[in-house]
Structures are given as structure tokens and as C-alpha cells.
Amino acid sequence: xxxxxxxxxxxxxxxxxxxxxxxxxxxxxxxTYRTGEPPEGLFGVRCDVTDPESVxxxxxxxxxxxxxxxxxxxxxxxTRDELFVGMDAEDFRAVIETNLxxxxxxxxxxxxxxxxxxxxxxxxxxxxxxxxxxxGQTNYAASKAGLIGFGRSLSREVGxxxxxxxxxxxxxxxxxxxxDVTGPRREHLLGxxxxxxxxxxxxxxxxxxxxxxxxxxxxxSAVVPVTGGLGVGH
Ligand code: NDP
Numbered sequence: 716x717x718x719x720x721x722x723x724x725x726x727x728x729x730x731x732x733x734x735x736x737x738x739x740x741x742x743x744x745x746x747t748y749r750t751g752e753p754p755e756g757l758f759g760v761r762c763d764v765t766d767p768e769s770v771x772x773x774x775x776x777x778x779x780x781x782x783x784x785x786x787x788x789x790x791x792x793x794t795r796d797e798l799f800v801g802m803d804a805e806d807f808r809a810v811i812e813t814n815l816x817x818x819x820x821x822x823x824x825x826x827x828x829x830x831x832x833x834x835x836x837x838x839x840x841x842x843x844x845x846x847x848x849x850x851g852q853t854n855y856a857a858s859k860a861g862l863i864g865f866g867r868s869l870s871r872e873v874g875x876x877x878x879x880x881x882x883x884x885x886x887x888x889x890x891x892x893x894x895d896v897t898g899p900r901r902e903h904l905l906g907x908x909x910x911x912x913x914x915x916x917x918x919x920x921x922x923x924x925x926x927x928x929x930x931x932x933x934x935x936s937a938v939v940p941v942t943g944g945l946g947v948g949h
Pocket of ligand 1 (some may be wrong): 842
């Protein structure tokens with residue numbers, strides 16, 4: 716098994732752990748990186764996922780290097796937290812644009828090859844906030860809830876071609892994104908988990924890898940929590 720895998724935002728955090736997990740099992744992995752350098756040992760293409768031309772070029776470079784994309788992990792994402800009453804319209808728009816519209820654009824770019832091949836795996840990285848909501852995250856939760864609706868609808872359109880579409884909803888995972896979640900807020904979140912700890916990026920990567928595997932051939936339209944129990948019941 717050696718598939719052409721594309722991971723957006725694969726230069727750090729959950730994306731990097733996921734890219735490494737695929738590479739370790741022998742897949743041909745392309746990661747997109749927006750800033751800095753590509754991660755060591757992985758094929759990187761520079762890409763700002765909010766720029767359609769950049770997305771088109773990145774997918775083309777990945778295709779040339781490793782062949783048509785067979786597995787897409789749409790992972791790139793941002794937060795711009797603020798209570799809604801004080802949130803700039805621009806901060807709302809930027810989060811929707813990056814987390815939802817860019818994921819849609821990348822999916823659109825890779826889907827024709829999957830449909831032609833009559834096989835594909837799409838995994839969208841959303842968040843527990845999509846279901847539970849979170850103060851300060853009206854923009855983020857809306858973007859991630861949008862991914863769930865998008866993914867579930869798409870899965871119903873492409874299932875006949877053996878393309879599965881699944882969503883993972885991580886909870887609190889130790890990456891740069893949550894380094895400012897400290898003190899009482901962190902304790903409050905950890906107290907709502909069943910495992911009383913934050914997750915590691917590798918623990919999300921393992922679930923993504925499963926969803927992209929042959930073992931998950933009958934799993935589609937699923938929303939899979941990777942939260943240590945945070946937000947269960949939603
Ligand atoms: P990080 O902040 O560590 O990484 C975010 C990644 O997204 C980086 O690679 C970043 O690239 C990339 N990215 C952001 N904007 C763009 C853009 N416009 N174009 C291209 N790449 C972009 O976050 P995580 O690893 O924690 O997050 C990964 C995903 O997991 C996100 O979708 C996030 O919402 C989700 N998630 C994370 C949780 C957590 O607790 N950590 C919880 C729930 C969901 P660059 O390095 O160039 O900025």
C-alpha cells in the first residue's frame with residue numbers, strides 16, 4: 716500500500732504528525748506549508764489554502780511528484796477567538812475562509828481524480844467546538860460545523876465511486892494553536908474529559924490514518940471525536 720496523500724497545513728501540529736504517520740507506513744506524502752520551510756524528510760509544496768491559484772498549483776505539484784491524490788487530509792486551520800459582541804467582521808470572515816471555504820476549494824481540486832480512479836479518502840479536520848460551541852469561538856465553531864455539513868453531504872454524492880468522506884473532531888490537542896489555553900480555562904476543559912489530559916497530535920493522526928485505510932472501507936459520513944471524552948453527548 717503506497718498511496719498519494721496530501722495533507723494541508725502539514726508543516727506542524729496535527730498536520731505534521733498525520734503526514735509522518737502516513738509516511739511511516741510507506742505512503743507518498745505531500746504536505747502544504749504556508750510559511751517557513753517544509754518539514755524534513757517530507758515533500759512540501761508552498762501553499763496558502765485561501766488562494767485558489769496557490770491551491771491549484773500545490774495539487775498539481777503533488778500530482779506530478781506522487782501521482783493523483785488518493786487521500787486528502789484537509790487540516791489547515793486558524794483561530795481568531797473573541798467574544799462575538801466585540802469580534803471584527805474581518806476575523807469572522809478570515810476564519811470561515813480558511814477553515815471552511817479553503818477546505819472546500821482543496822477538496823474540489825482533488826475530487827475529480829478520485830472519482831476517475833473510483834477510489835478515494837477524504838478526511839476533514841473539524842473540532843469539538845462545532846458541536847458543543849465555545850465562548851469566543853462563534854467564527855471557529857461556525858466554520859467547523861460547516862465542514863461537517865459539507866462532508867456529510869459530499870459523502871452522499873461520491874459514495875458510489877468508493878470515495879469516503881469523514882470528519883474528525885479533535886478536542887484539546889497539544890499544539891501551537893492552544894498554547895494560550897492555560898490556567899483555569901485549561902483546567903475547566905481537562906476536567907470535562909474522561910481522561911483528564913490533553914491529547915497529542917499523534918493521537919489524532921492515528922484516527923485519521925485509520926479513516927484513510929482499507930479497514931475503514933465501510934466508514935463514511937462519520938464524525939469521529941478525538942477528544943478524550945470532552946464534549947460527548949453532542
Ligand atoms: P497549528 O496552529 O499548530 O497548525 C495550523 C496549520 O494550519 C499550520 O500548518 C498552518 O500553516 C496551517 N495554515 C493555517 N492557515 C493556513 C493557510 N491560509 N494556508 C495554508 N496553511 C495554513 O494548529 P493544529 O495543528 O492544532 O491544528 C490543525 C487543525 O486541527 C486545524 O484545522 C484546527 O482547527 C484543528 N483542531 C485543533 C485542535 C487543537 O486543540 N489543537 C482542536 C480541534 C481542532 P503555517 O505554519 O504556515 O501557519
